Amino acid sequence: xxxxxxxxxxxxxxxxxxxxxxxxxxxxxxxxxxxxxxxxxxxxxxxxxxxxxxxxxxxxxxxxxxxxxxxxxxxxxxxxxxxxxxxxxxxxxxxxxxxxxxxxxxxxxxxxxxxxxxxxxxxxxxxxxxxxxxxxxxxxxxxxxxxxxxxxxxxxxxxxxxxxxxxxxxxxxxxxxxxxxxxxxxxxxxxxxxxxxxxxxxxxxxxxxxxxxxxxxxxxxxxxxxxxxxxxxxxxxxxxxxxxxxxxxxxxxxxxxxxxxxxxxxxxxxxxxxxxxxxxxxxxxxxxxxxxxxxxxxxxxxxxxxxxxxxxxxxxxxxxxxxxxxxxxxxxxxxxxxxxxxxxxxx
Numbered sequence: 001x002x003x004x005x006x007x008x009x010x011x012x013x014x015x016x017x018x019x020x021x022x023x024x025x026x027x028x029x030x031x032x033x034x035x036x037x038x039x040x041x042x043x044x045x046x047x048x049x050x051x052x053x054x055x056x057x058x059x060x061x062x063x064x065x066x067x068x069x070x071x072x073x074x075x076x077x078x079x080x081x082x083x084x085x086x087x088x089x090x091x092x093x094x095x096x097x098x099x100x101x102x103x104x105x106x107x108x109x110x111x112x113x114x115x116x117x118x119x120x121x122x123x124x125x126x127x128x129x130x131x132x133x134x135x136x137x138x139x140x141x142x143x144x145x146x147x148x149x150x151x152x153x154x155x156x157x158x159x160x161x162x163x164x165x166x167x168x169x170x171x172x173x174x175x176x177x178x179x180x181x182x183x184x185x186x187x188x189x190x191x192x193x194x195x196x197x198x199x200x201x202x203x204x205x206x207x208x209x210x211x212x213x214x215x216x217x218x219x220x221x222x223x224x225x226x227x228x229x230x231x232x233x234x235x236x237x238x239x240x241x242x243x244x245x246x247x248x249x250x251x252x253x254x255x256x257x258x259x260x261x262x263x264x265x266x267x268x269x270x271x272x273x274x275x276x277x278x279x280x281x282x283x284x285x286x287x288x289x290x291x292x293x294x295x296x297x298x299x300x301x302x303x304x305x306x307x308x309x310x311x312x313x314x315x316x317x318x319x320x321x322x323x324x325x326x327x328x329x330x331x332x333x334x335x336x337x338x339x340x341x342x343x344x345x346x347x
Contacts, residue, residue: 004281005315008272018267021149024140026068026259031055033253037062044253046246051091052135053249070135071249073217073240074099076114079129086241095245099133099214103184103207115214118199119179119189126200130217130240132252141211146262147174147188150206152213153257156220163255167192169215171206178208185209192219220255269346274312276339282307306334312343 029035033044040059047054052072058065074095075081082093097112104113105121113121115128134152136145150171157165171178174188190204190213191197204215220236239248284307308330314323325343333339 004283004285005319006274006280012273012275014271014273016269016271018269020265020267021146021262022142022265023260023262026140028256028258030057030068031253031256033250035059040065044250050088050244050246051095053246053253055253066139067137068140069137070133071252072133072135073245073248073252074131074133075217075240076100076127076129078114078127081130081237081241083241088244091245092240095133096129096131099131099212103182103187103205103210103212103214105181105183115205117202117216119181119187119202119205120199121181128204128214128216130237131204132215132217132248134213134215134252136211136213138211140263142263142265144185144208144264144266145206145211146264147171147178147186147208149260149262150174150188150190150213151258151260152190153259154219154252155255155257165221166257167219169203169219170194172197174206182207184212190215267346269344272314272343272345274339274341274343276309276333276341278335278338281309281333281339282335284308304334304336306332309333309339309341312341314343314345 030043033042035043035058037059040061043056043059043065045054045056045060052070054060054070055068056065057068060067072095074092074097076096077093082089086092100112100115104115107113115131117126117128148171152169153166154169155163155165156167157163169190169192171188172191172194178186178188180186184207186209187205187207189199189202190206191201192203193201203219204213206213217236217240234242236248236251239251243251282305310327310330312325312327313321314325316322323343323345325341327341331339331341
């Protein structure tokens with residue numbers, strides 16, 4: 001236990017924030033649902049409520065399986081697809097409203113607003129009323145998705161049996177043009193091309209802190225399935241009205257080619273500069289420092305006292321030990337020198 005304490009001043013403490021990034025690939029092979037193991041089943045999990053579908057990196061019954069993302073679809077009550085004849089109509093509207101409530105700012109009366117294509121809600125403009133939602137697990141996104149690193153490749157055309165036309169959906173220019181008018185944090189607009197970008201050509205939003213991608217259903221222009229057997233091959237709008245959320249999510253997985261993005265881990269650091277001036281910490285509180293009431297490091301009475309610094313303790317205002325930093329080697333301290341030791345706490 002320390003016998004001598006020294007208080008930190010503001011000039012002795014510095015705080016920094018560092019961001020660490022990790023590349024995350026999610027290939028179509030993983031999300032296709034063909035990954036099965038005997039006894040553990042598939043890595044695609046469906047639920048009795050039928051409101052979304054979950055994808056795991058291993059068969060979900062396996063003890064080593066990790067949940068990586070969920071997919072679901074929904075449309076606004078104002079959409080032309082909304083109607084009592086549509087399959088799971090209420091659930092699809094509820095999914096849309098739930099996502100909009102989380103991701104889109106409400107109006108002045110507290111009402112839920114629709115997803116705005118260009119993100120400028122106050123200016124009106126085109127709304128994305130039929131959407132596909134991809135909710136990435138926190139295990140993958142960490143603190144947030146890194147801006148301008150998201151690249152989703154999907155097969156937007158062709159028949160269900162042989163989808164084609166790879167389209168790359170990415171948050172181009174997001175480093176400088178991201179939006180901040182969402183209660184969920186920052187988001188960028190998703191585009192299918194890096195050239196000729198205008199906000200009116202956006203095909204979705206990517207919410208970085210929430211880890212949610214919202215795609216307008218119109219990005220898929222070919223057949224979309226599988227779906228209800230009675231429907232046969234159909235466009236995504238026909239699937240959204242005549243198929244279940246589960247079948248629409250399966251259709252998205254069948255057209256998933258690849259996803260790449262970088263996650264972000266925010267590392268906060270407090271750096272303490274522990275300063276031992278020439279007249280400080282020249283005596284040790286270690287019991288072995290004294291023998292017969294004499295300093296063992298002194299041969300004569302007038303010799304200079306000497307101590308050896310081996311560790312640093314950080315205490316709170318009640319003198320309770322909170323952290324200990326160990327030095328790689330002992331440092332000699334006497335009245336002829338001064339020490340400044342840098343202690344860094346990461347969290």
